Amino acid sequence: MESFKLSLLPILFLAVAAAVSGDELRTFIVHVQPHKSHVFGTTDDRTAWYKTFLPEDERLVHSYHHVASGFAARLTEQELDALSAMPGFVTAVPNQVYKLLTTHTPKFLGLELPQSGRNYTSGFGEGVIIGVLDSGVYPFHPSFSGDGMPPPPAKWKGRCDFNASACNNKLIGARSFESDPSPLDKDGHGTHTSSTAAGAVVPGAQVLGQGAGTASGMAPRAHVAMYKVCGEECTSADILAGIDAAVGDGCDVISMSLGGPTLPFYRDSIAIGTFGAVEKGVFVSLAAGNAGPEDSTLSNDAPWMLTVAAGTMDRLISAQVRLGNGSTFDGESVFQPNISTTVTYPLVYAGASSTPDANFCGNGSLDGFDVKDKIVLCDRGNRVDRLDKGAEVKRAGGFGMILANQIADGYSTIADAHVLPASHVSYVTGVAIKEYINSTANPVAQIIFKGTVLGTSPAPAITSFSSRGPSIQNPGILKPDITGPGVSVLAAWPFQVGPPSPGPTFNFESGTSMSTPHLSGIAALIKSKYPDWSPAAIKSAIMTTADPDDRSGKPIMNEQYVPANLFATGAGQVNPDKALDPGLVYDIAPAEYIGFLCSLYTSQEVSVIARRSIDCSTITVIPDRILNYPSITVTLPSTTNPTAPVVVSRTVKNVGEAPAVYYPHVDLPGSVQVKVTPSSLQFAEANQAQNFTVSVWRGQSTDVKIVEGSLRWVSENDKYTVRSPVSISFV
Incomplete structure (x- = not known):
């Protein structure tokens, strides 16, 4: 099996184990479905039925009763092959293993700690x-x-x-x-x-x-x-x-x-x-x-x-960089030691080292490069944790670190609890600092801590x-x-x-x-x-x-x-x-998701998700543009007849004041033509539902592949604005 990994959030990574020999025990999630006439009185009864698929009861890892029909068990490949021939078997997938990788490195100040908080509590949530x-x-x-x-x-x-x-x-x-x-x-x-x-x-x-x-x-x-x-x-x-x-x-x-x-x-x-x-x-x-x-x-x-x-939020944990030429730049760091605001330190770019990738300040990359009592500019990325970069600078004898984004990260900075005086700055700031270093024989800098700053923008x-x-x-x-x-x-x-x-x-x-x-x-x-x-x-x-x-x-x-x-x-x-x-809500019944899934998958594949036998040929298939989703996505093929629009249908339910009237407002560029029918939605009572359609045609010629905007239903008294984002792709 192919091996791969992808980030969990923010610290979990996934790696699926490689294929192993057929007689080695592995964990599989096995999806099974009983005959329609088979009714379980208790969860123990269902678990007992699950065990009939297994060579030994002890192989059972988990029994699923509420959100999946099946179990997890330790099996060999041969045992899984035999199990797959048993009545009730639907499919099996190998267990996927998630590993916690160290982004919270315990160095000096503890684990890697991103940024600052805002408390915007609204309401209470009692009873939930x-x-x-x-x-x-x-x-x-x-x-x-x-x-x-x-x-x-x-x-x-x-x-x-x-x-x-x-x-x-x-x-x-x-x-x-x-x-x-x-x-x-x-x-x-x-x-x-x-x-x-x-x-x-x-x-x-x-x-x-x-x-x-x-x-x-x-x-x-x-x-x-x-x-x-x-x-x-x-x-x-x-x-x-x-x-x-x-x-x-x-x-x-x-x-x-x-x-x-x-x-x-x-x-x-x-x-x-x-x-x-x-x-x-x-x-x-x-x-x-x-x-x-x-x-x-x-x-x-x-x-x-x-x-x-x-x-982001409108809060900065400010660590300002001041260069020898008087330029100042905003950055961030949680660790803000009491250091002099008048003393400057020699400034050096780690990329000036002859060691490959030294600019990323990975472990050992600064060996043989003189950073003693200097502020070191390191580049973000290259799979080196932000705190580890500071740890390398500190190990090599540096006084402080400026961590500069690469172009992909732009202006996104993070206020970590670094192990030494530091400031995380934007890509643009990093470029300016590198230009300053290259402009003078003796570049110097300071890091000046400003504490928590509120009201920053954009946010x-x-x-x-x-x-x-x-x-x-x-x-x-x-x-x-x-x-x-x-x-x-x-x-x-x-x-x-x-x-x-x-x-x-x-x-x-x-x-x-x-x-x-x-x-x-x-x-x-x-x-x-x-x-x-x-x-x-x-x-x-x-x-x-x-x-x-x-x-x-x-x-x-x-x-x-x-x-x-x-x-x-x-x-x-x-x-x-x-x-x-x-004001209004777009509701979706679970059965509608089944109809949507039948537009994507086979009956057997939908049955795995639904936990019961599904025959898509007997179900009303719901294409994605018809699913009653709060956002709207439309694809206009190049062969679209200019007089034949793509039609999207939706239903909204009044959960606000009654009676009420809502009017549509379409915010889209001229490269598409849009008509909303009817021209108003009238609700006589609460919880009443009304249907509408959105017809979309190609408009003015355009080279763009996607246009974006919104459909807003605005109540007559302007109390409610019910906004759906709209994405239209040209194929």
């Missing part, structure tokens, strides 16, 4: 249970205090595998599905994400004196359940077991800050498990990935998922690492869906960062791992206000109320500070307050 699949949780952090929390809803069926005192009415459950039976977080990732989603209000939060303020999750009155699926590694079998348990336990929202390679949905355990969750009414929020800024790098792109991109901007669409698996569905804060996020952490200090421990982190729990918490706020809403309705509320513009009213920028496209932003930056009162 958020299940987080991650690396575990540190239950003794005050972000998981149960003080003042009501007991969990009666439907809760989960358990706490800590000592009884560790769980409470905030952290109501904690289980492990990986090799370590303890749900304790030994990494920090799970503690950070779960507290971002629903952490309690904690005053006095800060990291090394930066980002000081009160920390709070998005839904501070929601309950949290941790499903530990990642330790030294995390596997698709364990992740599927975690989703299965979260649904069975009664979670309302599932938050997953992990991902892998893009796969057909019937081979993607996360896609299969989350479909089962959504079918049972559970909202799922997943990270788009950290493989940007290249196109088509996102994962977790099934239409039933909320796929979350990452943007939000899409960060360079945020993965981009279009989706490979379903290009007719616009992905990602939404952007949330994923850079400089302050949240709970299990370990001390830097020298011991009083108070609770927090950390700055960056990644779509961080933006995802923001959206999970916001989904909990909506679910708390509208407990009967479907996952699709909640997603619609989030997407159609998102802000396409930044705080200055200009289009959201990308890492190059040019307007970001829809494949970077999705619908835009989430707006929690507006999402709680969206």
Whole structure:
């Protein structure tokens, strides 16, 4: 089997094991379906049936009951061949192994810590249970205090595998599905994400004196359940077991800050498990990935998922670079030691060394190059962790480091807790500093720490690492869906960062791992206000109320500070307050996803996802442009008859005021012609549904391959604007 790896978010990487000999035991996820007449009385009955496929009961790793029909088991290739001939067998896929790679390197100040946080809590989320699949949780952090929390809803069926005192009415459950039976977080990732989603209000939060303020999750009155699926590694079998348990336990929202390679949905355990969750009414929020800024790098792109991109905030942990010629440049670093603001240090570019790739400051690359008591300019990237670059400069005797972006990362900087005085600067700044070094015989510089600076702009901007669409698996569905804060996020952490200090421990982190729990918490706020809403309705509320513009009213920028496209932003930056009162929603019933899947796959492949036998010839197939999605994607083939439009149909339900009238506003360039029918939508009562169509023709001649814009339904009283992003491709 081909070996490959792809980043999880921000610290997980996937590698599928190479093919092994036929008599070696390996873990497979086996999908089976009983005969229609076979009814199981209990989950034990179903597990007993699963075991009939196995040569020994002890081979069973996990039984799936809620979101997949099948099990994980240890089998040889020959045993799998024999099993595949048994009645009820559908398919089997090898377990995929996720390894935690060290981006949190414990050097001097602890683990690698991205950036600063903003606490923009909106609402409370009372009565909602958020299940987080991650690396575990540190239950003794005050972000998981149960003080003042009501007991969990009666439907809760989960358990706490800590000592009884560790769980409470905030952290109501904690289980492990990986090799370590303890749900304790030994990494920090799970503690950070779960507290971002629903952490309690904690005053006095800060990291090394930066980002000081009160920390709070998005839904501070929601309950949290941790499903530990990642330790030294995390596997698709364990992740599927975690989703299965979260649904069975009664979670309302599932938050997953992990991902892998893009796969057909019937081979993607996360896609299969989350479909089962959504079918049972559970909202799922997943990270788009950290493989940007290249196109088509996102994962977790099934239409039933909320796929979350990452943007910046209006906060800078400022570490200013001042050159000998008087020029100053903004940069970032969390570690801000008390150093002189008057002393300058010799400045040298690591790329001046004769050692290949020394400009990236990898381990040992500065040997034999004089950097003693100098500030060293290092280039970002080349698979050398940012903190490791500073560690190499420090090891070689350097005083400080300037970390310069390469062109792909543009203006996206990260405030790490470096091991020495440092500043992470943009690509443009790096070029200017290199020009200065080359312009004088004795270049010098200072790093001047300015602390936490608020109100910076542009904000939000899409960060360079945020993965981009279009989706490979379903290009007719616009992905990602939404952007949330994923850079400089302050949240709970299990370990001390830097020298011991009083108070609770927090950390700055960056990644779509961080933006995802923001959206999970916001989904909990909506679910708390509208407990009967479907996952699709909640997603619609989030997407159609998102802000396409930044705080200055200009289009959201990308890492190059040019307007970001829809494949970077999705619908835009989430707006929690507006999402709680969206006016109209686009709803999708689970059966409609089945019809959509039948437009992509065979009946057997759809059956794997649906957990039951599906005959697509008996089902109304729903092409992507007809699926009632909150965004609209249209492809205009070159052979399109100019008088025959491509027609998109949608249905919206009134969840705002009644009676109400909405009028359409189309924001698209002249290279396409668009007609919306009818010319208004009239609602006499709440929850009434109305249909409309969007007809699209080629317009003025253009060389562009994709045009973007929006369709806005605006209420007569201007209270509601229901906005759908529109992407039109010319083939």
